[in-house]
Amino acid sequence: MTTSPERCCKCVLSSSFPTIAFDENGVCSFCRDEMHMPTEAATIERAQERIVELFESERGQAEYDAIMCYSGGKDSTYTLMTAVKKYNLKVLAFTLDNGFTSPAAFENIRRICDELGVDQITFAPSAKFFKPLIKVSALEEVYSPKTLVRISAICNSCISVVNNSALKLALEKEVPFILAGFTLGQIPANGIVYKNNYHFFRESREVYLERLRDSLGHAVDDYFCIKDSLLNKTKAFPYNVNLLCVEDPTEAEMFQVIAQIGWVSPRDVDGCSSNCRLNGFNNFIHQKNFRYSPYELELSHLIRKGKITREEALQKLSDTLQPEVITAIMKELAFSEEEIKAIGR
Numbered sequence: 255m256t257t258s259p260e261r262c263c264k265c266v267l268s269s270s271f272p273t274i275a276f277d278e279n280g281v282c283s284f285c286r287d288e289m290h291m292p293t294e295a296a297t298i299e300r301a302q303e304r305i306v307e308l309f310e311s312e313r314g315q316a317e318y319d320a321i322m323c324y325s326g327g328k329d330s331t332y333t334l335m336t337a338v339k340k341y342n343l344k345v346l347a348f349t350l351d352n353g354f355t356s357p358a359a360f361e362n363i364r365r366i367c368d369e370l371g372v373d374q375i376t377f378a379p380s381a382k383f384f385k386p387l388i389k390v391s392a393l394e395e396v397y398s399p400k401t402l403v404r405i406s407a408i409c410n411s412c413i414s415v416v417n418n419s420a421l422k423l424a425l426e427k428e429v430p431f432i433l434a435g436f437t438l439g440q441i442p443a444n445g446i447v448y449k450n451n452y453h454f455f456r457e458s459r460e461v462y463l464e465r466l467r468d469s470l471g472h473a474v475d476d477y478f479c480i481k482d483s484l485l486n487k488t489k490a491f492p493y494n495v496n497l498l499c500v501e502d503p504t505e506a507e508m509f510q511v512i513a514q515i516g517w518v519s520p521r522d523v524d525g526c527s528s529n530c531r532l533n534g535f536n537n538f539i540h541q542k543n544f545r546y547s548p549y550e551l552e553l554s555h556l557i558r559k560g561k562i563t564r565e566e567a568l569q570k571l572s573d574t575l576q577p578e579v580i581t582a583i584m585k586e587l588a589f590s591e592e593e594i595k596a597i598g599r
């Protein structure tokens with residue numbers, strides 16, 4: 255009798271990952287499919303040309319050329335540096351503080367923005383709304399199973415608020431670009447550059463917004479939606495651009511380059527984050543519910559593309575939060591004993 259391996263021997267996908275199958279050598283179906291897929295290179299090259307053209311035609315017309323969704327982590331720091339130094343954009347860095355941003359991340363944000371000559375603003379939503387949002391995201395089935403193969407539910411809530419807040423800011427200031435630090439493991443190649451289509455976007459989110467409203471009331475709309483009064487004034491929607499997908503550095507190159515402009519690795523986060531103290535908790539909940547890490551898909555993609563080694567990826571996945579840190583976060587979020595016991599049943 256043959257048994258399924260715990261993980262693929264080429265990437266890091268677990269045997270519990272949805273739809274996965276292994277061959278007799280312990281190689282997963284995702285690795286085997288990728289060998290037969292046409293390369294993304296042509297799509298990436300076209301995206302790069304389009305980005306250069308768009309930057310040339312739109313720059314210099316508004317107060318800022320771009321709003322950068324800037325968490326202070328390594329990916330967004332590298333992206334911000336590229337936007338300023340390589341593409342010469344005037345950027346406003348935008349940071350969402352979910353209440354769990356590492357103090358070391360804030361120090362990085364200050365140092366990097368000063369070094370690059372970038373203005374920066376932080377939006378810190380009230381904990382009265384945000385802590386219950388985190389708790390509901392952790393405990394209730396808000397998002398579709400398809401979404402949750404690549405991101406934890408709590409991260410998805412935070413990123414939705416980041417995206418909405420950055421769009422609001424771009425519309426208010428008529429800024430033509432929104433930059434984010436996503437990699438091709440996190441988004442598809444057709445998501446590298448696209449014109450923001452808020453109306454379509456709002457419709458596609460309505461199912462989960464309704465679930466969030468059921469638990470949190472209509473305050474949800476203040477953080478996840480743009481008011482009609484602003485939409486009616488809008489002349490043009492900005493482009494969303496993910497520069498990291500076309501720059502395509504290895505992780506080691508990224509760490510090296512951002513260290514030169516003063517970035518220091520925070521010590522109070524898990525191995526999959528470089529800015530957020532909550533991330534390890536999000537992974538813990540996801541692992542309990544689904545028996546695999548929400549980072550496996552992205553890390554496996556990066557391994558296949560030669561951007562990190564399998565050993566580096568395994569190191570990240572095994573660098574989890576200590577149980578007492580998880581317990582402290584649950585207390586801070588006001589989880590009851592019953593709620594803790596119910597996770598992952």
Ligand SMILES: [Zn+2]
Nearest residue numbers: 262265282285
């Ligand atoms: Zn694999």
